[in-house]
Amino acid sequence: MSSRKSKRRQHIPQRTCVGCRTVLPKRSLTRIVNGPDGVKVDPTGKAPGRGAYLHNLQSCWKKALPGSLARALRTELTDETIEELSLYMKNLADEQLD
Secondary structure (H helix, E strand, O other), rough: OOOOOHHHHOOOEEEEEOOOOOOOEHOOOEEEEOOOOOOEEEOOOOOOOEEEEOOOOHHHHHHHHHHHHHHOOOOOOOOOHHHHHHHHHHOOOOOOOO
């Protein structure tokens, strides 16, 4: 037996962007939650309800809003909700910065 202590690697939670299907660390994505107050952007990442994750890129939001976001949240998105999420999307970058 070895007397050395093995170092444990830090676990980094991974999530999939519902727009582009890329797997990334959870903290680098924006969480949208279907909770008691309806579908909202969750900046804390801890709001109760079913969550889905998106990149902070307009291209991913444009892909997700028509269908994959609603499927991931297991709900129908109302016109009002789509409008609110679209307003949030307009403040995001147009393309990924490397």
